Structures are given as structure tokens and as C-alpha cells.
Amino acid sequence: MANAAAxxxxxxxxxxxxxxxxxxxxTERALKQGWSIPQTLAALCEYELAERERRRLERHLKEARLxxxxxxxxxxxxxxAGADRHxxxxxxxxxxxxxxxxxxxLFGPSGVGKSHLAAAIGQALIEQGQRVRYYAASTLVQELQVAKQAxxxxxxxxxxxxxxxxxxDDIGYxxxxxxxxxxxxxLIAHRYEAGSLLITSNQPFSAWDSVFPDDMMxxxxxxxxxxxxxVVELTGESYRKRAHTRQRKEQKSTLES
Incomplete structure (x- = not known):
């Protein structure tokens, strides 16, 4: 007979x-509440799965570097404008x-929240079970250049x-x-129809000759x-400018009160 203490x-x-x-x-709670063996096992499994999901989320959020x-x-x-919430x-x-x-x-001028949206969507997808990795465009390109040289x-x-x-993020830079x-x-060719890209740019496609020196490329x-x-095109006042305007209004209100 199996030893329960083990x-x-x-x-x-x-x-x-x-x-x-x-x-x-x-098991103590199960005895007090009269749970069946399947109910007890189900409760234990739920704890195990919940903890595994917590660790997975923590691990994938860390590796994403959002x-x-x-x-x-x-x-x-x-x-x-252009940011459709739905x-x-x-x-x-x-x-x-x-x-x-x-x-x-995601296209739009500096300060309209492209990076914010990219990070928010990335985090939400991690919570849905996806693996995500965030890069500043310049950092990613530098890493790939080093790999190519090697x-x-x-x-x-x-x-x-x-x-x-x-x-x-910020491919225009x-x-x-x-x-x-x-x-x-x-990289773009490698991911084509094989993996998703979320790209932010402060320049429309018509100005991408500043990114790629070769028109055919x-x-x-x-x-x-x-x-x-x-394709999402964002327009509006810079977040930093809006924050500055709010701050000045609050300062003015404080001085007047």
C-alpha cells in the first residue's frame, strides 16, 4: 500500500x-469538505498549471525586452487620429x-505613440501565449551586421x-x-510568410529611399x-508636447489658486 506521507x-x-x-x-481541505479523489486531483492540477503559466509569462516577458x-x-x-481602439x-x-x-x-510622426502601441500589443500577445522579441531597429541591424561579418x-x-x-521599432532611424x-x-525576406513583423516608422513608404539606398531593394x-x-497611420500632437501643455496648465492653475 502506498505511503501517503511520501x-x-x-x-x-x-x-x-x-x-x-x-x-x-x-488534501486537508479535501478531507474537510468531502471532495472525491478526482476533485482533489483536479485542484492540484489547477495549482500546477497556474504556476506554470505564471512562470511562462514571466520568462517570456523578460526575453521580449519590451x-x-x-x-x-x-x-x-x-x-x-488613425488609432482605431477596436x-x-x-x-x-x-x-x-x-x-x-x-x-x-505603424506609421506616424515622432511622439504619437507608435512605440507605446507596439509594446502594448507585444505584451498582450505574450499573455495570449505568443513569443515576442522587441528591438530598436538600429540595435537589431547592428547585431545582424556582426553576424554577417562572422x-x-x-x-x-x-x-x-x-x-x-x-x-x-523606429526603422526610419x-x-x-x-x-x-x-x-x-x-531579415524581411527571411520572415516573409514565415513570421510576423511589427514595424514602426516615422517615414511613409514614399520616403523609404532614405532607408534603402537601392530603389529596387x-x-x-x-x-x-x-x-x-x-497598415495603421497615426497623426496627432506629440505626447511629450501634450504632457508639457498639461503641465503648464496645472502650474498656471496652482499659481492662480
């Missing part, structure tokens, strides 16, 4: 540490477009395949050099990006 040890050997940690508490504190709830939708909330909560390797392209570009691109969504734009193009990159993409 249950925590057996659960740890089965690599069920959360069940092991709470089994005594749960800017912190950016949520859709804190985004000022009313101040920005559409962006749907993209944040539904993973179908990630599974279909579609892209999301003849490891193919490996570097393949390592990014584990992320369902790759966020490339990539320097207009052949070495940088070539690795950026190779620019056209080819744009063609791949928009083939399966949601």
Missing part, C-alpha cells in the same frame, strides 16, 4: 513542484494574424524564428548604408511587408 516526494520526482508544495494543504509600463489601457486614443485591441487579443505570419505596420547571418536569422512576432540595409532586407522590401499586413 506524496510530496513522489510529486517532485514527477517534476510537479507546485503540486508537491500545496498537496498537504489541498519597454515597460505600456498598455492599451494607458494609450490616449482620443488624442491620436482594431488594435483585436490585434492584441487575437493570435490568428500571428499564426498566419501577417505583419502590422558568416553567421543565417544562424542569427534562424534564431529569431522562435518568436512569433518580431517588433522592429536605420543609417542609409549598404551594409545595414542589406541585412535588414535579408526598397520596392522589394515594401512589397513583402505589405503583402499580408495591417
Amino acid at each position: 506524496l510530496p516526494l513522489l510529486l517532485r520526482q514527477l517534476r510537479l513542484p507546485t503540486m508537491a508544495g500545496c498537496c498537504l494543504e489541498v 519597454p515597460v509600463g505600456k498598455t492599451l489601457e494607458s494609450f490616449e486614443f482620443d488624442a491620436i 482594431q488594435l485591441s483585436a490585434l492584441a487579443c487575437e493570435v490568428g494574424w500571428i499564426e498566419q505570419a501577417r505583419n502590422l505596420l 558568416l553567421r547571418l543565417a544562424d542569427a536569422l534562424s534564431k529569431l524564428d522562435k518568436y512569433g512576432l518580431l517588433v522592429i 536605420v543609417k542609409r548604408t549598404e551594409s545595414e540595409t542589406s541585412v535588414l532586407f535579408e 526598397a520596392v522589394a522590401a515594401i512589397d513583402r511587408l505589405i503583402h499580408h499586413a495591417f
Whole structure:
């Protein structure tokens, strides 16, 4: 006959540490409330799964390297034209477009919240079970350049395949050099119909000749990006300018009171 006192040890050997940690508490509650064996097992499994999900979320949020504190709830939708709350909330909560390797392209001048939206959508998708990685465009390009110089570009691109969504922020700030734009193009071509990209840019496609020095490369990159993409164009006053205006009003109100 099995020794009930050995249950925590057996659960740890089965690599069920959360069940092991709470089994005594749960079994005592089960005895007091008259739970059946299946009910008790179900309760233990729920604890284990909840803890695994918590650890997964913590691990994937850490690896994503998203800017912190950016949520859709804190985004000022009313101040920005082109920011469709319903559409962006749907993209944040539904993973179908990630599974279909579609892209999301956010355009707009500096300060309208492109990076905020990118980070918020990325975090929401992680909560839906997706793996996400955020990069400033210049940082990503530099890393890919180093890999290419070491003849490891193919490996570097393949390592990014584990992320369902790759966020490339501020692509317009990539320097207009052949070495940088070539690795950026190779990344776009590699992800085409294989993995989703979320790209923010302060320059419309018509000005991407400042990103890609070769017109044919620019056209080819744009063609791949928009083939399966949601395109959002944001306009409005800079967040920093709005914050400054609010601050001045509050200071004025304080002085007058």
C-alpha cells in the first residue's frame, strides 16, 4: 500500500513542484469538505498549471525586452487620429494574424505613440501565449551586421524564428548604408510568410529611399511587408508636447489658486 506521507516526494520526482508544495494543504481541505479523489486531483492540477503559466509569462516577458509600463489601457486614443481602439485591441487579443505570419505596420510622426502601441500589443500577445522579441531597429541591424561579418547571418536569422512576432521599432532611424540595409532586407525576406513583423516608422513608404539606398531593394522590401499586413497611420500632437501643455496648465492653475 502506498505511503501517503511520501506524496510530496513522489510529486517532485514527477517534476510537479507546485503540486508537491500545496498537496498537504489541498488534501486537508479535501478531507474537510468531502471532495472525491478526482476533485482533489483536479485542484492540484489547477495549482500546477497556474504556476506554470505564471512562470511562462514571466520568462517570456523578460526575453521580449519590451519597454515597460505600456498598455492599451494607458494609450490616449482620443488624442491620436488613425488609432482605431477596436482594431488594435483585436490585434492584441487575437493570435490568428500571428499564426498566419501577417505583419502590422505603424506609421506616424515622432511622439504619437507608435512605440507605446507596439509594446502594448507585444505584451498582450505574450499573455495570449505568443513569443515576442522587441528591438530598436538600429540595435537589431547592428547585431545582424556582426553576424554577417562572422558568416553567421543565417544562424542569427534562424534564431529569431522562435518568436512569433518580431517588433522592429523606429526603422526610419536605420543609417542609409549598404551594409545595414542589406541585412535588414535579408531579415524581411527571411520572415516573409514565415513570421510576423511589427514595424514602426516615422517615414511613409514614399520616403523609404532614405532607408534603402537601392530603389529596387526598397520596392522589394515594401512589397513583402505589405503583402499580408495591417497598415495603421497615426497623426496627432506629440505626447511629450501634450504632457508639457498639461503641465503648464496645472502650474498656471496652482499659481492662480
